[in-house]
Amino acid sequence: MDALRRIALYFRDLFGRGKLDEDLEREFAFHLEMEVAEHVRRGMSRERAEKTARRAFGNAHRHRQASRDARTWSGLERAFTDVRHAFRAVRRHPGFAAAAVSTLALGLAATTAIFSVVDGVLLRPLPYPDGDRIVRVGWSFGTGGTVDAVSPLKFRHVADDLTTIEALATRRSVSFELGSGPDAPLVDGQRVSPSFFTAMGVAPEIGRPFTPAEAESGARVVILSERVWRQRFGGDPSLVDRAIELDGEPHAVIGVMPRGFELVDLPGADDVLVPFRFAPGADEERGNNYAAIGRLAPDASRETAETELRRLSSTFRRAYPDQADEGEGYTLTGYLSPYVDERVRTALWGFLAAAGFVLFIACVNVISLFLARGQVREREFSLRAVLGAPASRLGRQVLTESLVLTAIAAVLGSALAAASLRVFLALVPTELPRAATIGIDPRVMVFCTAAAGLTAFVAGLPAAVPAARARLLDALAGGRSGALGRRRTPIVRRALVTGQVATSFVLLSGAGVLGASLWNLVGVDLGFSPEGLYSVELARTREPPPGPLEPRLEGELVPAIAALPGVRSVALSGSAPLERGLNFPLTVTGADDERSLTVELRPVSPDYFAAVPIPITWGRGFGATDHEGAEPVAIINRSLARIAGAEGRGATLQLGRFRDEVLCPACPPRRVVGVVEDLREISPDAEARPTAYVPISQAAGRFGRYGLPRILVRTDGPPPSVDAVRRAAARLGFVRDVRVRPATELWAATLAVDRFNAWLMGAFAIVAVAITGVGLYGFLAYMVNLRRREAGIRLAVGASRGSVARALTSSGLGSVSMGIVAGIALTIVLSRFLTSQLFGISAVDVRVLAGVTAVLFVVGALASLVPARRAIRIDPAGLLHED
C-alpha cells in the first residue's frame, strides 16, 4: 500500500506541479487573510493588520521553496533550473563563454588525443583472451644485449620441459602468390606451429587448427584470415575442404580465422596461416631467428616462469657449452614488449604528462575568468542569499555553469582530438604497434568525460566558494571599508598564476633541451657528406634468373648509371650509409691475438670508398683484382683496427667464426688489405661500430637472400634521373622497380624521432606560454583595477606615475618570479624522465634554464604593458568621484 501511495505521489509531483503550486498560493493567501481578520477583529486598522500579518508570516519565498523542496523531484528540478540558468548566463556573456570554452577545449583536445595513443599502445588489453598472459621467450647475451627470438635448439630445449609456460609456439613470416598466373596477388602470412592457436587463445571460426601430424609431415594445408576469405573468395563456406593455390601448389583449406583476428605486432601479415616445422638439421642453426610465444600456465606467474627459465638456462649452458656463455640465458617478456621499448614508453607517458600540464594551465585561466566574473555578480548573489537562496544553492549554480561550459568544451575538444589524431599518427616517425586501431573509442571517451568532470570541478570550485559565502553587507558596501579599500590579497589567484608560470617553465625547458638535443644531433659529423649522395633501391622480380646477380649489376647497370650526366661515381653496397649493415660475427686475428665480436658487415664494390667518400688511412681500397676467384680480402674501419691491434696491419678476418663456433664453413679467412676512417654510419647518436668491408664480387650470391644491393651514386648535386636508371635497370631483366633516395633523406629519417619529440613538446610549450600570458594579463589587469583607489590617492599626493605603475604591477611580476623559481625546482625534479630522449645535453642545462627565464620575464613584461599603461592614466579626481 505504501509503495502505491509513493508512486501516486511521484506522479502527482511530476505532472501536477502547476496544481500543487496553485494550492500552495491559495493556502498562503488563506493564512494571511485569517491572520489579518484576527488582527482587525482585535481592533487594528486594516493596513496595520496586513503589515503585521505579513511580518509574522515570515519570508514567504523561503517557505514556498521549503514546501517545494519536500517534493519528490525537487533535486532534479533544481538541477534543471541550474542548467537553464547556466545556459542563460552563457548566452548573456558570450565573450566570457567563448574564452572559457576555447581554452578548455584546447587543453581537453590535447589530453584526449595523447591519451588515445597511450591507451591504444600501452594500456589497452590485447585482443586475445587474457592477452597479458601471452609471453615471449627470448635470449640474453649478457652484456651483449638481448634478442626476442631463439635458435631451434634453444626452442626445443625449453618447449618440452616448461611447466610454467604452455603451448610454446613459433612462427616465421612468409609470403605467397595467391592462385596462379602472372597477376596473382601476394599475400603475407605466417608459418605457425600447431600450439600457436592455444598460445594466442584463438581458434579458427570455421574448421580447425593444424594438427601436430600435419605440421610434422609438412602437409599442404592452410587457414585463411576472414578478410582474405571474404574478399578473395566471396566468403564461400564450402571453401573449407577445398584447395587453393599458394605459389602454384594446391593447399587444402582447413579453416577460417574469426573476423577481426589480427596479429597486433605484425599487422597485415596474417592473411594466411600454414603449418610450421623446423627443417631437419635446423638444430645446427645458431642464429636466434625464431620467435617463441607461449601462454602462462593457469597456476603460473611471470615470476615463476622467470625462475624456471633461469633453471633451464643453466641446464642449456651445461648441455651445450659452446652455444652459450656464462651470463647468457632465456628472457621472458610480454607479447608486445619488443615493439614498445623503454624509449617509446617514456616518450608516450611524457607527452601525456605534458598535455596534462597544458590542461592544468587552461584550467587556471578559466578559474580566473570565473573569479573575475564572480566579483561582478557579487551583488546578485548577495541579494539572492538574502531572499532565501541557501548557500549551497548558489555554489551549486556556479559549479553547474562550470559543468555546462566544460561539457561544451569536451564535445569540441573530442572532435578536435579526433580530427588531429589521424594527422598526429601520420607524423609519428616510429612504427607504433596497433596504430591502425588507435582512435577515440569508448575507453577514451570515458577518460575524456572523467577529465572534463574533474576540470569542471577544479575550474568552478574556487569561484563557487565565495559565491556561497556572499553576504549582503559586503555587496552593499561594494567590498570597501576605509578610504584605501580593503587590501584584499587574492592569495588564490596569485598562487594559480605562480602555478601557471611554473608549469609553463617546465614545458619550455623540456622543449628547449629537446630542441638542443636535436641541434646536437644535426650537427654531428657523420664522417661523410650526405648531400649529393643518393641510394638507388632495386626491387627484384619474383623469379630471378639463376646465378649471382651482383656481377651483372656491376658489369651492366653501374656503367650505365656512371654514364649519366652529373654522376661522379657509382658503387654497389649491401646497404647504404645510415642504414644498418649485416650484423655478423667474426674473429679478427691481429698482431696480439684473436678477438671474436659482431661487426657491421658491408659488401661493397671498389668505388664505394670513392663514392661516399671514405678516406683510406692505410693500405688500399678494393680494385678489379679483388674478384671472385682471387685472394679473399677485407677492409676494416679504424674501430675494428684498434681492436685487432697494430692498427690492423697484417690482420686476418674469419667471417662467421665466433670463438670456436664456425657458423659459416664456406667462408674463407680474409686478409686485411686496408683500413678506412670511421663513419657514423648507423645513426648520428651511435658511435661508429666496428665495420668490415668485403668485395661484393667475392660475396656474390651469399648475401643474396637479403635482397638486391643498393647502388650508391654521388653526383655534382642533383639526383640521377629516375627514369634513366629505371630504363637501364629494366634491361637487366630482374629488376621490377627502382627508387632513388637521397642520403639526406636517410639522414633525416634517423633524426625523425628526435625531431618529432622536439616539435611536439615545442607546440605544447607555445600553447602553454600563450595561455599563461593571457592569464598573466588578466591577473595584472585585475590587480590594477583592485588597487586603483590606492593608486589614485598616491597620485593625488604627488607620487610619480612611473612609481605608481611599478607599484601596481610589481605583485604580478612577483608572482612570475616565484613561478620561475618553482619552475626551476620542478624541472630539476622531473628531469630524469627526459634523459633517455636526449643527446649531448643533460635534462637540466643552465643555458636552457636561463633562456626560459628570460622568455617568461619577457612574457610577464608584455602582459603588464597594457595594465601598467592603464594604471598610469588613472585620474585621481575621477576616482574619488566614483562612489
Added chain:
Amino acid sequence: MSNSVFLHGALDLLILRVLREEALHGWAISRRIRTVSRAALDVSRGSLCPALHRLERKGWIAAEWGTSENNRSAKFYRLTARGRRRLSDQTAGWQEFASAVHRVLQHA
C-alpha cells in the same frame, strides 16, 4: 519566541497532537497551539505550511479542501491511522527525552 529553538524539533509532534482532536485548517492549527500553550509557543505561520506538507507526504496527515468558518476555501488536515500510530510512538519518546533532560539539569 525564546522557546523557538526547542520548538523546531517538536513541531511535527505538536501538529499531530492537535489534529488528533479534530481536523483543522493550517491557520487554526497554529492558533490552537498558541492558545493551548498559553502563547508560549508561537509558530510563525509561514513555517507551518512546509511542515504540514511534509507530514502530508509522509502519510501521517491527509488534506482536502473545504470551507472555513468564514466561508473561505481552505485546506483542512486530519490525522490518518498511520499518523495516530506515529503520534503515540513519538509522544512516548518525547516524554522519555524530556525527563532525561530534566534529570540531567537537576542532578548533573
